[in-house]
Amino acid sequence: MLFNTPQFFLFLAVVLGLFYISPKPLCKWILLIASYFFYMSWNWRFAPLLLSLTAIDYAAAIWMERVEAPRRRKLFLVAGLAANLGFLGFFKYYNFLAGMLAEVMRRDPHAFALAIVLPLGISFHTFQSMSYLVDVYRREQKAIRNPIDYALFIAFFPQLVAGPIVRAREFFANYYHWVPPVSEEKLRGVLWILLGLAKKMALADQFAQVADSYFQHLASHPGAPAALSGVAAFAMQIFFDFSGYTDMAIGMALLLGFHFPANFRRPYLAFSITDFWHRWHISLSRWLRDYLYIPLGGNRHGSLMTYRNLMLTMLLGGLWHGASWNFVIWGGYHGALLGLERGFGRKHFQDSPHWLIYPFRVVITFLLVCVGWVFFRAATLHDSMYVIQQMFSFHGKGILIPAWLGCVLAVSLVVALLEEKFEWMERLARGPAWAYVATVVTLLFTVEMLGVTEKAVPFVYFQF
Amino acid sequence: MRVAPVLLASVLAFAAIEGAVFHTGVYPWVLSPDASTGYLETILRNERERPKNGPQVLGIGDSRMLLLPRLSNEHTAETGYTFGTIATAGSSTRSWYYMLRDTDPTARLYRAIVLAVESYDDADKWGNEADNDADLSYVIARLRLSDLWEYSRSYDAPKQQWKAARGIVFKGLVYKRDFEDFLLHPISRIRYANLSRRDSFSWNYGYSGPPDTVSDFQVDWEAKTVTAPPGVDPGRADGLRTRLVLPLPPETGAQSRYMKLWLGKIYEHYRGSPTRLIFLRLPRGGFVRPDQPRYNPRSSVRDLAAEPNVTLINEHFFDSLERPELFRDELHLNGPGMDRFSIMLTNEVSRILGPPR
Numbered sequence: 001m002l003f004n005t006p007q008f009f010l011f012l013a014v015v016l017g018l019f020y021i022s023p024k025p026l027c028k029w030i031l032l033i034a035s036y037f038f039y040m041s042w043n044w045r046f047a048p049l050l051l052s053l054t055a056i057d058y059a060a061a062i063w064m065e066r067v068e069a070p071r072r073r074k075l076f077l078v079a080g081l082a083a084n085l086g087f088l089g090f091f092k093y094y095n096f097l098a099g100m101l102a103e104v105m106r107r108d109p110h111a112f113a114l115a116i117v118l119p120l121g122i123s124f125h126t127f128q129s130m131s132y133l134v135d136v137y138r139r140e141q142k143a144i145r146n147p148i149d150y151a152l153f154i155a156f157f158p159q160l161v162a163g164p165i166v167r168a169r170e171f172f173a174n175y176y177h178w179v180p181p182v183s184e185e186k187l188r189g190v191l192w193i194l195l196g197l198a199k200k201m202a203l204a205d206q207f208a209q210v211a212d213s214y215f216q217h218l219a220s221h222p223g224a225p226a227a228l229s230g231v232a233a234f235a236m237q238i239f240f241d242f243s244g245y246t247d248m249a250i251g252m253a254l255l256l257g258f259h260f261p262a263n264f265r266r267p268y269l270a271f272s273i274t275d276f277w278h279r280w281h282i283s284l285s286r287w288l289r290d291y292l293y294i295p296l297g298g299n300r301h302g303s304l305m306t307y308r309n310l311m312l313t314m315l316l317g318g319l320w321h322g323a324s325w326n327f328v329i330w331g332g333y334h335g336a337l338l339g340l341e342r343g344f345g346r347k348h349f350q351d352s353p354h355w356l357i358y359p360f361r362v363v364i365t366f367l368l369v370c371v372g373w374v375f376f377r378a379a380t381l382h383d384s385m386y387v388i389q390q391m392f393s394f395h396g397k398g399i400l401i402p403a404w405l406g407c408v409l410a411v412s413l414v415v416a417l418l419e420e421k422f423e424w425m426e427r428l429a430r431g432p433a434w435a436y437v438a439t440v441v442t443l444l445f446t447v448e449m450l451g452v453t454e455k456a457v458p459f460v461y462f463q464f
Numbered sequence: 465m466r467v468a469p470v471l472l473a474s475v476l477a478f479a480a481i482e483g484a485v486f487h488t489g490v491y492p493w494v495l496s497p498d499a500s501t502g503y504l505e506t507i508l509r510n511e512r513e514r515p516k517n518g519p520q521v522l523g524i525g526d527s528r529m530l531l532l533p534r535l536s537n538e539h540t541a542e543t544g545y546t547f548g549t550i551a552t553a554g555s556s557t558r559s560w561y562y563m564l565r566d567t568d569p570t571a572r573l574y575r576a577i578v579l580a581v582e583s584y585d586d587a588d589k590w591g592n593e594a595d596n597d598a599d600l601s602y603v604i605a606r607l608r609l610s611d612l613w614e615y616s617r618s619y620d621a622p623k624q625q626w627k628a629a630r631g632i633v634f635k636g637l638v639y640k641r642d643f644e645d646f647l648l649h650p651i652s653r654i655r656y657a658n659l660s661r662r663d664s665f666s667w668n669y670g671y672s673g674p675p676d677t678v679s680d681f682q683v684d685w686e687a688k689t690v691t692a693p694p695g696v697d698p699g700r701a702d703g704l705r706t707r708l709v710l711p712l713p714p715e716t717g718a719q720s721r722y723m724k725l726w727l728g729k730i731y732e733h734y735r736g737s738p739t740r741l742i743f744l745r746l747p748r749g750g751f752v753r754p755d756q757p758r759y760n761p762r763s764s765v766r767d768l769a770a771e772p773n774v775t776l777i778n779e780h781f782f783d784s785l786e787r788p789e790l791f792r793d794e795l796h797l798n799g800p801g802m803d804r805f806s807i808m809l810t811n812e813v814s815r816i817l818g819p820p821r
Contacts, residue, residue, distance in 0.1 A: 187467055404648045440477075445482075453640075
């Protein structure tokens with residue numbers, strides 16, 4: 001059940017209806033049943049997996065809180081983390097490691113491979129569980145005593161399959177002090193859902209057609225213009241796809257009275273890679289910083305260790321996206337760029353530059369990010385190298401992005417620049433009614449006239 | 465702001481604008497005349513605006529209904545009838561119903577409607593014609609909200625039914641491709657649409673057909689091969705091969721159900737009116753395959769022939785045209801073939817109708 005299908009909107013309407021007409025004690029049950037129904041609508045066979053992980057983490061946290069001896073507390077933490085990483089490792093990385101082993105042993109690449117189906121959203125909910133366990137271990141979060149409450153935290157359908165990765169204290173601060181959303185929040189919720197839908201259907205899915213036609217038929221599109229436009233199309237696809245999903249998740253959560261943190265802040269307006277990572281997949285960046293980079297030592301042990309920590313964090317961040325060397329290289333590439341920026345002086349890359357220089361910095365950053373996206377999208381390392389070579393070949397002709405889509409992108413850029421300056425989307429629900437109505441109508445027309453409606457295209461991040 | 469009134473106002477505003485632009489003649493005014501909808505709308509508009517002096521006969525069919533009204537009307541002094549056509553390349557029987565409903569809403573405008581069908585036996589085709597989603601693109605401007613149930617239910621596959629229902633309510637979804645193209649070159653599109661409004665009548669009525677023939681192609685029925693003559697694009701043989709030597713589709717009765725539904729609806733539209741429905745079986749091609757579909761005594765047109773004011777032109781009336789030198793490809797008559805077809809049809813229709821009263 002994809003977010004961009006009529007079935008999902010029917011499901012959402014039923015859940016919202018039941019949620020608001022039911023007595024308060026029943027609401028959590030409604031959300032939990034709805035969340036499991038949503039999860040099982042993809043593949044019911046994975047429900048026991050989600051349930052087991054939930055039970056293990058729930059019990060581990062309680063035991064961790066009960067015992068005082070640091071070694072025993074650590075034991076429970078390690079057991080909980082091992083369960084999560086074990087499931088994640090098996091489902092996501094087994095075949096990758098088996099392939100490497102086969103290569104080392106000079107056997108058939110599929111000699112040790114298993115037919116494994118990746119459970120939906122496993123990367124997201126395991127990270128959410130692990131952050132909870134670590135927070136309980138650090139005594140930054142009390143263990144949740146009610147299993148229903150904890151199960152809902154893990155399975156909450158708006159963010160179950162692709163985030164944002166919400167921390168327990170953020171979720172439960174809302175949950176235990178739940179107040180019905182006020183009018184402004186409901187209106188904002190609807191707006192976020194429509195904005196996400198428009199981003200997904202009218203932009204991401206349109207750019208996906210260009211990116212797919214390029215990356216699936218590389219030999220048919222030689223030359224720099226085709227490579228640059230193909231890669232730029234993928235850059236737009238992945239941004240509009242993922243941020244569209246997140247907008248919808250935030251909107252749905254708002255309608256249910258939950259406040260999720262922002263996951264994107266116009267990342268392609270970033271003026272440096274450091275700035276980019278403050279704007280792109282913020283909940284993952286924050287997770288990596290708090291549960292990996294800082295525990296590794298962060299920047300507290302000298303420059304060399306800082307670079308090492310930065311690189312390790314980004315390599316693992318890359319690997320989190322998928323079991324392939326391409327993702328590792330993508331992570332390493334960003335780690336190297338972050339390291340370089342740090343080497344040149346963090347201040348230059350964290351503080352906003354002069355407005356005259358800003359556009360150039362944005363273009364350079366976007367180009368650097370695009371080079372990284374090549375590794376993310378190309379099927380093999382060989383393909384990645386070919387595309388990068390083509391991007392900088394300075395010959396050829398034929399821009400793949402159709403002119404009308406280019407015009408739509410230009411309009412989106414203007415909207416993003418205005419949003420960067422005025423943050424009007426947040427204010428719209430407080431502004432005059434006509435402005436809200438005009439925005440909703442515009443978004444509905446965008447979906448109707450520009451959206452890909454022939455078939456519902458899955459979200460890119462669902463595969464992670 | 466109160467939630468319900470604001471959301472209701474948003475939905476109403478969207479519905480009002482969508483309705484004003486796509487459910488009226490506003491957007492169809494700038495449709496590309498080359499796109500399915502724009503092409504059909506151009507043909508219907510030409511027919512609506514054609515001066516209708518004296519008794520009228522209207523032809524309808526797909527691209528093979530190559531009636532040349534210009535030629536037919538050269539004989540108006542003898543026959544007493546003026547011929548018009550709304551035959552549209554790629555259109556289907558389902559579309560014909562909506563085209564006729566809007567072209568002749570009172571069912572009294574014409575003395576006869578001449579409908580060109582491929583077969584009097586409702587021979588099945590490869591692929592279910594009831595699920596042909598191109599139909600929606602042709603007739604979308606003709607469909608009303610009241611057609612929602614009937615039109616969408618006429619598709620067999622639930623996916624197609626949903627697509628049709630969605631398209632009738634939100635017509636913008638069907639105009640999407642055309643709209644994207646319009647966004648690119650709005651000025652030149654408006655110019656082209658205006659040009660089409662001004663000149664398309666003469667493009668259609670002045671058409672005389674190409675001279676190409678398939679007479680140099682060789683068909684070996686035993687070996688099931690089609691050979692193109694030297695120097696001719698071998699791709700031209702592919703169409704002939706598909707039509708002539710590939711096996712016939714299995715008989716499922718799907719085509720018969722489809723034809724009975726839509727020809728039945730056309731008949732119902734004209735039931736009790738003075739308009740006669742005249743069916744003809746199109747010439748089958750320059751080469752006629754020896755294994756023809758089975759004779760179907762209860763086919764849609766044969767059943768309808770029992771009704772008053774319905775006439776079937778003899779199934780073999782146009783057999784004399786089924787010669788390679790009169791066809792330009794596996795389906796379509798060439799210029800000389802169209803000339804002969806038009807004259808034969810004009811004379812036969814005039815004979816069936818008798819002198820105008």
